[in-house]
Amino acid sequence: xxxxxxxxxxxxxxxxxxxxxxxxxxxxxxxxxxxxxxxxxxxxxxxxxxxxxxxxxxxxxxxxxxxxxxxxxxxxxxxxxxxxxxxxxxxxxxxxxxxxxxxxxxxxxxxxxxxxxxxxxxxxxxxxxxxxxxxxxxxxxxxxxxxxxxxxxxxxxxxxxxxxxxxxxxxxxxxxxxxxxxxxxxxxxxxxxxxxxxxxxxxxxxxxxxxxxxxxxxxxxxxxxxxxxxxxxxxxxxxxxxxxxxxxxxxxxxxxxxxxxxxxxxxxxx
Amino acid sequence: xxxxxxxxxxxxxxxxxxxxxxxxxxxxxxxxxxxxxxxxxxxxxxxxxxxxxxxxxxxxxxxxxxxxxxxxxxxxxxxxxxxxxxxxxxxxxxxxxxxxxxxxxxxxxxxxxxxxxxxxxxxxxxxxxxxxxxxxxxxxxxxxxxxxxxxxxxxxxxxxxxxxxxxxxxxxxxxxxxxxxxxxxxxxxxxxxxxxxxxxxxxxxxxxxxxxxxxxxxxxxxxxxxxxxxxxxxxxxxxxxxxxxxxxxxxxxxxxxxxxxxxxxxxxxx
DNA sequence: ACCGTCAACTTACCTAGATAACTACAGAAT
DNA sequence: ATTCTGTAGTTATCTAGGTAAGTTGACGGT
Numbered sequence: 021x022x023x024x025x026x027x028x029x030x031x032x033x034x035x036x037x038x039x040x041x042x043x044x045x046x047x048x049x050x051x052x053x054x055x056x057x058x059x060x061x062x063x064x065x066x067x068x069x070x071x072x073x074x075x076x077x078x079x080x081x082x083x084x085x086x087x088x089x090x091x092x093x094x095x096x097x098x099x100x101x102x103x104x105x106x107x108x109x110x111x112x113x114x115x116x117x118x119x120x121x122x123x124x125x126x127x128x129x130x131x132x133x134x135x136x137x138x139x140x141x142x143x144x145x146x147x148x149x150x151x152x153x154x155x156x157x158x159x160x161x162x163x164x165x166x167x168x169x170x171x172x173x174x175x176x177x178x179x180x181x182x183x184x185x186x187x188x189x190x191x192x193x194x195x196x197x198x199x200x201x202x203x204x205x206x207x208x209x210x211x212x213x214x215x216x217x218x219x220x221x222x223x224x225x226x227x228x229x230x231x232x233x234x235x236x237x238x239x240x241x242x243x244x245x246x247x248x249x250x251x252x253x254x255x256x257x258x259x260x261x262x263x264x265x266x267x268x269x270x271x272x273x274x275x276x277x278x279x280x281x282x283x284x285x286x287x288x289x290x
Numbered sequence: 291x292x293x294x295x296x297x298x299x300x301x302x303x304x305x306x307x308x309x310x311x312x313x314x315x316x317x318x319x320x321x322x323x324x325x326x327x328x329x330x331x332x333x334x335x336x337x338x339x340x341x342x343x344x345x346x347x348x349x350x351x352x353x354x355x356x357x358x359x360x361x362x363x364x365x366x367x368x369x370x371x372x373x374x375x376x377x378x379x380x381x382x383x384x385x386x387x388x389x390x391x392x393x394x395x396x397x398x399x400x401x402x403x404x405x406x407x408x409x410x411x412x413x414x415x416x417x418x419x420x421x422x423x424x425x426x427x428x429x430x431x432x433x434x435x436x437x438x439x440x441x442x443x444x445x446x447x448x449x450x451x452x453x454x455x456x457x458x459x460x461x462x463x464x465x466x467x468x469x470x471x472x473x474x475x476x477x478x479x480x481x482x483x484x485x486x487x488x489x490x491x492x493x494x495x496x497x498x499x500x501x502x503x504x505x506x507x508x509x510x511x512x513x514x515x516x517x518x519x520x521x522x523x524x525x526x527x528x529x530x531x532x533x534x535x536x537x538x539x540x541x542x543x544x545x546x547x548x549x550x551x552x553x554x555x556x557x558x559x560x
Numbered sequence: 561a562c563c564g565t566c567a568a569c570t571t572a573c574c575t576a577g578a579t580a581a582c583t584a585c586a587g588a589a590t
Numbered sequence: 591a592t593t594c595t596g597t598a599g600t601t602a603t604c605t606a607g608g609t610a611a612g613t614t615g616a617c618g619g620t
Contacts (some may be wrong), residue, residue, distance in 0.1 A: 057604075058604090083570075083571065092605085093606060094605095095365070095607090096604060098571090098572080099603095113570090113613085114611070115613035122486070123496050126401075127402070128498050129401040129402075131399040132395060132398045135396060212396075215396050216392070225340070226553065226555055230400060230550040231545045231546075231549045232502035232522045233520050233545065234518070249504065250502040250503050250521070251520070261341060275501045275502035275503065276501075279501045280499060280500040281498070282497075282499075283495060283497050286495070287495055326572080328573085328574090352601085353600075363577085365577090383582085384600070564617105564618090566615105567616085567617100569612105569613085569615105572609100572610075573610075575607090576608105577606100578603100579603080579605100580601100581602075582599105582600080583598100583601100584599085584600100585597090586595100587595085588593100588596095590592080590593070
């Protein structure tokens, strides 16, 4: 096969520079599509798995075998294998070998990236519906670690696309005059800004959960859907570096506008 | 910025023992808690980020600086940095430095692992409600790439915990007498089995999506909830190595029994 | 038949060092 | 003032090995 350095044989003292040895990486056109060897190997092996050349359960060639095939050093190959491992495509068992894994639904992972991808370039408008200092309700006090009588800042935002609302955000922030947090939050005018602002500077950790809920009357009004419509509810809690909660809130977004999507298997869109 | 040796130089001996002959790896007690140096470094740097010692936006010490501090070779340090990068804790910019990243909601990732964790050991019962060969409906034919008049195998399963149903699964499988797929599927009696079976051997790829939907009357009956209740709908399509769809179906599961949860930031449970 | 030892193979982890490419900045040339 | 150029500092990648440790199976002793 020699998928790696097709040229063969002569390996110079050092691969990268010398213009004579025709290696994979020479395909760089000055500074455009340079691809590191380990990435190349990952792609090749992934493609073989995707094509069924290596089937689930099969044992891959040994590391030294791959080293010979691709004509790279063990370290480089090892790096490629590590990537395959934590993409979940293969398993390595010390002393036995490397094996192709089957798909396992339980390992699917979904990201919120799609949420911003969906609306990043679009004509998305962020409308600040409410911004006020309120006495903390029972649940708010619990989530933010406040005492009775303490206050919190309440924010509510509506996100629209072409005039149609698709997401609603409610948030309670600990009120701390020393922290100019709230003011900066008020400036936010983009979806991206909202998502980034939360974790901007002063936060160390976030805890997130997604549920499927029926729209309550109020939120239904904002989103212009009938009450009871099933929507996603993304709940978030942010903590500062001392572990104290700083912010708690929920995003409600319409499922017919946005779904969590992912793929499993060896054809990662890379 | 230079979060590096901010605290006034003396980072202290805490780092990696160093001393003279005392290296990280000496901490292994024969064969117990041996921890590779790069893992150790990842943990130390993560902890510093979590503690706010390195803040978002700060520039980390240079690689050679870290090499000196931890007394490891550039290669080892580089491996640690790579891990931090693809955990999303830091960014590296060639020629500029390594920087601590802030949190970004869009990068949160949720896995279905929790689904099996939640019910793996529990007294979970899988009840096969339906298993029949049916002419493919319009939508089924489209999803499975069947012609008019073709047949599909229809399966419906109900998952119960302590007698209470929490999930319902409907699936259409391409009917191929040569493939003993269906029979093996009929044997499945555990949640884990269902999740694994799908991707067991003959599948190359899976496409998954999650929506929030209102329960229809029939499914509501199975799940013993009022129609209209908001639930998660996990839709799946499996393809074989030729890219032909083989199976299509949906899991409906109750959101009050299961949520997608994750955390963001530098306190990875590890 | 059973069990322990050992060698071969494989993966896991690491070191030392070199080269390439990128960025920023200062200083020279225009 | 502007542009070019060199230099220092940074990360990115790779080579060429070596050591440690788990797995397997054959071999020999009991």
